[in-house]
Amino acid sequence: MKELQHLNKYFLKYKYSLLFGVIITISAIIFKLFTPRLIGKAIDVISKGLDGTYTKEVYSKELMLNILYLIGAALIAGALTFLMRQTIINVSRYIEYDLKNEIYQQYQRLSQNFYKSNRTGDLMNRITEDVSRVRMYAGPAIMYSLNMITLFVVAFFYMYNQSPKLTLYTIIPLPILSFLIYFLSKEIHKRSTIVQEYLSKLSTFTQESFSGISVIKAYGIEPITNDNFEALSTENRQKQIDLTKVQALFFPMMILLIGISNILVIYIGGKQYIDGEIESIGVIAEFIIYVNMLTWPVATLGWVTSIIQQAEASQKRINEFLKEEPDIKNTVSTPTKINGTIEFKDVHFTHSDTNIKALKGLSFKINSGDTLAIIGKTGSGKSTILDLIGRLYDVEKGVIEIDGNPIKDINLTSLRNSIGFVPQDAFLFSDSIKDNIKFGSVNATDDDVINAAKNAVVHKNIKAFSKGYDTVLGERGITLSGGQKQRVSIARAILKNPEILLLDDCLSAVDTETEEQILNNLNKVSKGKTTIIVSHRISSAKNANHIIVLDEGKITQQGSHDELINIDGFYKELYLKQLSETLDA
Numbered sequence: 332m333k334e335l336q337h338l339n340k341y342f343l344k345y346k347y348s349l350l351f352g353v354i355i356t357i358s359a360i361i362f363k364l365f366t367p368r369l370i371g372k373a374i375d376v377i378s379k380g381l382d383g384t385y386t387k388e389v390y391s392k393e394l395m396l397n398i399l400y401l402i403g404a405a406l407i408a409g410a411l412t413f414l415m416r417q418t419i420i421n422v423s424r425y426i427e428y429d430l431k432n433e434i435y436q437q438y439q440r441l442s443q444n445f446y447k448s449n450r451t452g453d454l455m456n457r458i459t460e461d462v463s464r465v466r467m468y469a470g471p472a473i474m475y476s477l478n479m480i481t482l483f484v485v486a487f488f489y490m491y492n493q494s495p496k497l498t499l500y501t502i503i504p505l506p507i508l509s510f511l512i513y514f515l516s517k518e519i520h521k522r523s524t525i526v527q528e529y530l531s532k533l534s535t536f537t538q539e540s541f542s543g544i545s546v547i548k549a550y551g552i553e554p555i556t557n558d559n560f561e562a563l564s565t566e567n568r569q570k571q572i573d574l575t576k577v578q579a580l581f582f583p584m585m586i587l588l589i590g591i592s593n594i595l596v597i598y599i600g601g602k603q604y605i606d607g608e609i610e611s612i613g614v615i616a617e618f619i620i621y622v623n624m625l626t627w628p629v630a631t632l633g634w635v636t637s638i639i640q641q642a643e644a645s646q647k648r649i650n651e652f653l654k655e656e657p658d659i660k661n662t663v664s665t666p667t668k669i670n671g672t673i674e675f676k677d678v679h680f681t682h683s684d685t686n687i688k689a690l691k692g693l694s695f696k697i698n699s700g701d702t703l704a705i706i707g708k709t710g711s712g713k714s715t716i717l718d719l720i721g722r723l724y725d726v727e728k729g730v731i732e733i734d735g736n737p738i739k740d741i742n743l744t745s746l747r748n749s750i751g752f753v754p755q756d757a758f759l760f761s762d763s764i765k766d767n768i769k770f771g772s773v774n775a776t777d778d779d780v781i782n783a784a785k786n787a788v789v790h791k792n793i794k795a796f797s798k799g800y801d802t803v804l805g806e807r808g809i810t811l812s813g814g815q816k817q818r819v820s821i822a823r824a825i826l827k828n829p830e831i832l833l834l835d836d837c838l839s840a841v842d843t844e845t846e847e848q849i850l851n852n853l854n855k856v857s858k859g860k861t862t863i864i865v866s867h868r869i870s871s872a873k874n875a876n877h878i879i880v881l882d883e884g885k886i887t888q889q890g891s892h893d894e895l896i897n898i899d900g901f902y903k904e905l906y907l908k909q910l911s912e913t914l915d916a
C-alpha cells in the first residue's frame with residue numbers, strides 16, 4: 332500500500348464527500364438488514380396464525396404491519412444505496428480526473444530525452460489503463476470493503492443473538508469462498524492483462540495498415556497483411572477463450588458455496604428447532620437470507636484484495652513517471668528580454684540514446700537581426716544545432732550564449748516564446764487550418780492569420796478549399812500535400828512574430844519558384860529578426876549574411892555565398908551541381 336499513499340492528498344481533498352459516503356453506506360446496510368428480521372417475524376406470525384396462537388384479526392394486522400415495515404425498509408435502503416454510489420463512486424471519478432491531469436502536466440514538464448527513452452504506448456497506458464485500475468481502488472474497493480465490514484459486523488451481531496451455534500455453521504464456508512475468489516481474481520487479472528496486450532497489438536496493427544493502406548496496395552501485399560492479421564486474431568481468440576474459462580468458474584463457485592451454506596442452515600437449524608434450541612421457524616428463514624446477503628460481500632473481499640494489488644502495481648508505474656525530473660530546468664524565475672544574438676562556443680553534443688556525437692566542438696556567432704544558413708550532408712548535425720538553441724537538450728561541453736548570456740541563465744519560457752520554429756517534418760494538429768496557424772499566437776486576428784499565410788505563399792491554396800481557413804485537417808479532415816503542410820507551418824512561425832526564426836529544411840517540398848517567393852517574403856517579415864535557415868539547397872542559403880557548411884558535426888567551410896562559390900569545397904560542388912540541374916530543367 333506504500334505506492335497508493337500518493338492518493339492520500341486526494342482523499343484529503345474530498346474528505347467531506349467521503350465521510351458522507353461512509354455514513355450513507357453504514358445507514359444503507361443497517362436498513363438492508365431489517366429485511367431478514369422482518370421476514371423472519373412475518374413467518375413467525377404466519378406460523379402462529381396457523382397453529383391458532385393468533386386470532387384471524389391479530390394475525391392479519393400483524394402480517395400487514397410487517398409487510399409495510401418491509402417495504403419501508405427496502406425503499407429507504409434502496410435510496411441510501413443510490414446515494415452511496417453517488418458519493419463514493421463520484422469521488423473516485425474526481426480522483427481519476429485529478430490524477431490524469433497530474434500525469435498529463437508532468438508529461439508536459441518532462442524533456443525531449445524522456446520521450447526518446449519511453450514508448451508512446453507506455454505513456455498512454457499509464458494515463459489510461461493504470462489510472463483506471465487505481466480508480467478501482469479509490470472507489471469500488473473502498474465502497475465494497477465498507478459494505479462488507481458493516482454488513483458482516485451488523486449481521487453477525489443479529490445472528491449471534493438469535494443462535495450462536497447456527498451462526499458458526501453458517502459462516503464457516505465464507506472464508507473459503509473469499510480465498511477461492513481471491514485466487515480466481517488474480518488469475519482473471521493475469522489473463523485479462525494478456526488479452527489487453529493482444530488487443531493493443533491488434534489495434535496497432537490495424538491502425539498501421541489503415542494509415543499505410545496506399546503502400547500496402549501499391550506493393551500488392553494485401554494477402555500477406557490479411558494472413559498476418561488472421562494469425563494475430565487467432566492468438567487473440569485463444570487468449571480470450573483462456574480468460575473466459577476462468578471467468579466462467581466465478582459464478583458456479585459462488586452458487587456452490589451459497590448452496591452449501593443454505594443446506595447447513597436448513598439442516599442444523601431444522602435440528603435445533605426440533606430439539607427446541609431455537610424458538611421459532613422464522614429464524615431459519617432469517618438465516619437463509621443472511622447467508623445470501625453475506626455471500627456477495629465476502630466474495631468481494633477476495634476480489635477487493637486483488638484489485639488493491641493491481642492498483643498498487645499501477646500506482647507504482649505512475650509514481651515512477653511522477654518522480655521523474657525534467658533534464659531541462661528553468662532556473663530563472665524572472666522573464667529575460669531577448670534580442671537574438673546567438674553564439675556557439677566550442678559546443679559538443681552527444682545524443683544520449685544512440686551515443687552519436689552529433690556536434691564536435693562547434694563555434695560560430697550570429698548577430699541579432701542577421702541571417703545564418705547552414706548547409707551540410709544528411710546527419711551532419713544541422714537539426715541538432717536548432718534543437719540546442721531551443722534548449723530541447725543541454726550541451727555536453729562548451730556553451731551557447733544568447734545576447735551574451737549562457738543559455739541556462741535565460742528564462743526558459745522567454746527563450747521559447749522568442750523562437751519561431753519550423754521543423755523538418757511539419758506537424759499539424761487535427762484542427763482547422765486557421766487554428767493550426769494561430770497555434771502559439773491565440774490572440775491573433777483573422778487578418779493577421781491571412782497575412783501570415785500570404786507571406787508563406789499558402790493563402791491561395793487555402794482559399795481554394797471550400798471551407799477556406801476553417802477546413803479541418805487530420806484523419807477525418809483534408810490531407811494537405813507535403814509542400815502545403817510546410818507552408819502552413821511557416822505561416823505559424825511568421826504569425827508568432829518571434830525574435831529568432833529557426834527554419835529546418837522547411838522548403839524542401841516546395842518548387843523553386845515558390846521557394847523564391849517565400850524567401851523574398853521572409854526577407855521582409857524577418858527584418859530585425861535573427862534567422863537560421865537549414866537547407867540542402869543553395870537557393871535557400873545564398874542570400875544569408877553568413878553561411879556555414881557542416882560535416883560530421885564540424886564546420887568545414889564558412890563565409891558568404893560569393894566567397895564560398897570561389898573556394899573549392901562542398902559548397903562550390905553543390906552550387907555547380909544544382910546550377911546544372913536548374914539549367915537542364
Ligand SMILES: Nc1ncnc2c1ncn2[C@@H]1O[C@H](COP(=O)(O)OP(=O)(O)OP(=O)(O)O)[C@@H](O)[C@H]1O
Nearest residue numbers: 682684685687689708709710711712713714715716
Ligand atoms: N533524437 C535523436 N536521437 C538520437 N540520435 C539522433 C537524434 N537526432 C539526430 N540524431 C543523430 O545525430 C546525428 C545528427 O543528426 P541531425 O538530425 O542533427 O542531422 P541533420 O544534419 O539535420 O540531418 P538531415 O539533413 O538528414 O536532417 C545523426 O547521426 C542522427 O542520427
